[in-house]
Amino acid sequence: MQDLLAGLAAFAAVLVIAPAPTRAAGAAPCIAKSGSDATETRQDSSVDDGEIRWTASTKYKAEYQHANRAWSYSGAKVKIAPDAATTVNDLNYEDFSDAKSAAAGVWSRHPGPAATDLIRFNKARMDTFDAATRRMVAAHELGHALGLCHKSGSGKDAVQSVMWPEVARYPDAPTAVDKANYKRLWG
Template sequence: MRINTLALAAASAAVVMLAFPAPVRAAPAAAPHKCEGGESDSRGRSSVDGSEITWDDVSKFDDARKHAVKAWTAGTLTKVKIKADGATSYADVEWRDANSVTGKWRDVYGKWAPQHGTDHLLLNRAYLDNGKRMGTDEHRRRVAAHELGHALGFCHKSYGTGMYPSLLWAEYGHISGKKINGPTETDVKAYHALWG
């Protein structure tokens, strides 16, 4: 009997290949969500340092800050740690107050302001102080949670005001009208698309 060495080698290789399963490939990550103006959510446009945001607080609205941090660290939102700045760390964001109704602050209740160094999360006392137009805990909490969303890399969403409610809508009246107090189901999906 004559043995075909080439055929034997091919058969041996096939047996070896069948003995080892094909490598498991991870499912591709979801693409970052789209925003108004055609941009997308971005890690590079955030206050996140590695996998955390450390904050310092010089705002009078501690309750709003506490609510925002709790809202963005609840449930499955665990990839980015949000914690107070300590003696051995450098604050990534600083909660501050603004107090203006003119210029760039006209009808603006809060703002995430990236800086060279520590970014600012600003809450506007001119609208949010007690007795002012939005001067309730509920409004202050919504505004703080919205602005912390920007610090996490989320830009204003253009999902529309119907099927896909979002804490990151640009128009505060839509957020308030739907009584959105924290990340919605759509915002949670955006979080996982960006941060895993």
């Protein structure tokens, strides 16, 4: 009987110490009410035949490499790989400089056969940021290239997301919410 009581006490201690199971994060809605950022669709992405083939002509190599790795997480369905002689370039990373623009980065879609979409980094803004913030901008813009929209970082519907429309230090990689939206879009 004493052994049974000791076993029950140990089991009860585990129940008290063990953290409560966490619920998988759900997909979050887009915060835009109209335009291409109001929905998440495969058509509004740089993905071609399940992959994004990219080239780069930017000074922010560490940042776009971080974004490529971050969105190539275990379980990701879209292959993100450098363009090769036998593939079609889907996306180019490049720079511009506009001190009047508030944007640190911009993804732009160029529809059409063999068209190349762009992720453009604004040197006038990016050069004022620390490395973590520059990585966040690159990961955010690649999220758009994957078809994801802006998420809320404030208010009652706030979620942790790399897809916040504001530049922030955290997060600089897809969160559980981002992965849920990605999974909903790409399986």
